Amino acid sequence: MQILKSQIGDSDFAAAVEQYRQAMLDHRFTQGEPAPTAHPLVEACVKRVPVEGEADDFVSDFEIIDDTPPPPPEPTLEERRAAEIMKSRQQEQADIAAIMPAGKLRLFQMDVNAAMVVPEADRSPQQIELMQRWAEYQDQVRQVQYEGAKREAAIEDMT
Structure with missing residues (x-):
């Protein structure tokens, strides 16, 4: 998933994604509790990966694209x-x-x-x-x- 830097501002997006991924990993073995939630953009960056014979894994899958406009050219x-x-x-x-x-x-x-x-x-x-x-x-x-x-x-x- 590609995330534009302008979408996340100055927040520590990678830390939020990792926190959500860890919460999903911790939730794998609980029963009767609702799954953790996060901002939809954060949730979209964590993928469930089925593992044969074991509990599913959760991995971060995103790339931050710097869309900061370049500075204006120096005047001639x-x-x-x-x-x-x-x-x-x-x-x-x-x-x-x-x-x-x-x-x-x-x-x-x-x-x-x-x-x-x-x-x-x-x-x-x-x-x-x-x-x-x-x-x-x-x-x-x-x-x-x-x-x-x-x-x-x-x-x-x-x-």
């Missing part, structure tokens, strides 16, 4: 690089988002676009200040992107 170098690049880009996006929340950024961009259509000579001091803040924001974004590009270049050198 390209898979590791791709995963690292993805993490780097996620970090880059998080760093950019930390500069200015998305809702404020959208409004900021709309205000900047409205200021850009005004001829430069006609811009108000608030519009000029808005354009300066936009240039500062763009510089911060470029700095974050540059750091991300440096990380990715280093990842490409990964072995």
Whole structure:
């Protein structure tokens, strides 16, 4: 009988089978007592063997098959690089988002676009200040992107 390791878990299955086999051997010479019982899987692993001219014998007849799934294969170098690049880009996006929340950024961009259509000579001091803040924001974004590009270049050198 083949028993899958996943069926028995961490229990000492062989000891349970041997205990049941011994109980069946001891029961051979008793009368009027019910036969010992065990888990059906344990009982299925003990076979009665007729012996001519003697009391029947009981033998263990099972094999435990290890069906533990193999560990996943190690990722290839390209898979590791791709995963690292993805993490780097996620970090880059998080760093950019930390500069200015998305809702404020959208409004900021709309205000900047409205200021850009005004001829430069006609811009108000608030519009000029808005354009300066936009240039500062763009510089911060470029700095974050540059750091991300440096990380990715280093990842490409990964072995």
